[in-house]
Amino acid sequence: MSHPHLNIFDTETTGFPLWKEPSDDPRQPHLVDIAALLYSPTGELIDSFETIIRPDGWVIPDEVAAIHGITTEMAMDLGIPEADALEGFLAIHERAGMRVAHNCSFDDRILRIALMRYRGVEAADAFRAGASYCTAINSKPICQLPPTEAMLRSRFRNQFKTPTLAEAHQHLLGEELVGAHRARTDTEGCARVYFALQERLAAA
Numbered sequence: 620m621s622h623p624h625l626n627i628f629d630t631e632t633t634g635f636p637l638w639k640e641p642s643d644d645p646r647q648p649h650l651v652d653i654a655a656l657l658y659s660p661t662g663e664l665i666d667s668f669e670t671i672i673r674p675d676g677w678v679i680p681d682e683v684a685a686i687h688g689i690t691t692e693m694a695m696d697l698g699i700p701e702a703d704a705l706e707g708f709l710a711i712h713e714r715a716g717m718r719v720a721h722n723c724s725f726d727d728r729i730l731r732i733a734l735m736r737y738r739g740v741e742a743a744d745a746f747r748a749g750a751s752y753c754t755a756i757n758s759k760p761i762c763q764l765p766p767t768e769a770m771l772r773s774r775f776r777n778q779f780k781t782p783t784l785a786e787a788h789q790h791l792l793g794e795e796l797v798g799a800h801r802a803r804t805d806t807e808g809c810a811r812v813y814f815a816l817q818e819r820l821a822a823a
Contacts, residue, residue, distance in 0.1 A: 624665060626715035627813060628655040628708065629726060629805040631687040633679050636728045642735040642743060649677050650701055650733055651689050654802035655711035662814045666714070668707040669803045673698030687800045702737045716750060721784040721809045723753035754812045758787040761819060784808050791815040 631652035637644060654669035671694050679691045698704075708730070712718065720726040727747065734743040764780040788796040788808050792815055798804040 622714055622716040623660050624715045625658045625660065625717055625719050625813070626655055626712045627658055627719040627806055627810045628653070628712075629720060629802045629809060630729045631689065631800065631802050632683070632729055633677060634683055636725070636732065638728070642728070642732045643740075647732045648729065649674070650704055650729065651679055651683075651694060652687060652802040653704055653708055654806040655708045656806050656810060657711050657714055658810060662810075664810075666711060668711050669806075670704050670707060671698040672701045672704045675700065689801075701733065705733045705737055712746075717752055718749060719752045719754065719809065719813050721754045721787070721805070721812065722781075723751050723755070727751065752813070754784070754787060754809055754816065755781050757816055758782050758791065758812060761816070762787055762790045784812065787812045791819070 630650055632648040633651055634648040637647055640647065650672045652669075652671050655667065656664060657666040658664055671689060674691055674694055679689060679694060681690075684690045718727075730746060731743040734746055759779050759781050762779070762782040764782055764786060766776055766778060766780050770776055770778065770780065782790065784805055785796040785799050785808075788794065788811065791812055796804070796808045799808070
């Protein structure tokens with residue numbers, strides 16, 4: 620039975636996925652911070668899960684900690700095991716009919732990596748097959764940001780830039796996203812962007 624609820628989520632990690640390598644490659648990044656918010660289709664927050672993950676044989680690189688503010692020492696003090704964090708996420712996810720993230724390709728891959736580590740290939744494949752919605756892709760034609768200099772030098776020179784969460788939030792809501800790059804803050808921002816997009820579509 621499908622559920623109408625939405626799992627709006629975000630992850631912070633030890634680094635970028637190794638895109639060309641399989642999800643069970645031991646060099647793949649680990650979760651650092653994760654948040655999952657269960658919303659009704661009308662925007663009511665029903666339940667939530669968020670946690671920092673305690674490193675177990677790995678560290679959070681300084682250059683990554685500089686982005687999200689979570690150091691190895693902080694995570695060791697405040698975090699829970701990665702497997703437990705995944706279970707908390709799944710407790711929200713399994714009650715939803717669709718997952719929503721800003722830049723789904725990143726967060727989806729991070730979750731598939733974690734699922735491969737602790738649940739196996741069937742769980743990772745089932746997650747991948749589920750319905751998803753990317754606020755980055757869907758806000759791109761609305762925000763219509765000019766291409767970057769790098770895009771102008773490439774075959775993407777005639778395309779709009781994909782907005783960051785902060786850019787989409789500013790454009791759609793007219794408000795700065797304060798506290799970006801922490802999972803809970805970004806998830807709440809993603810939720811506001813998602814529901815603003817739905818309002819735009821309904822009014823079109």
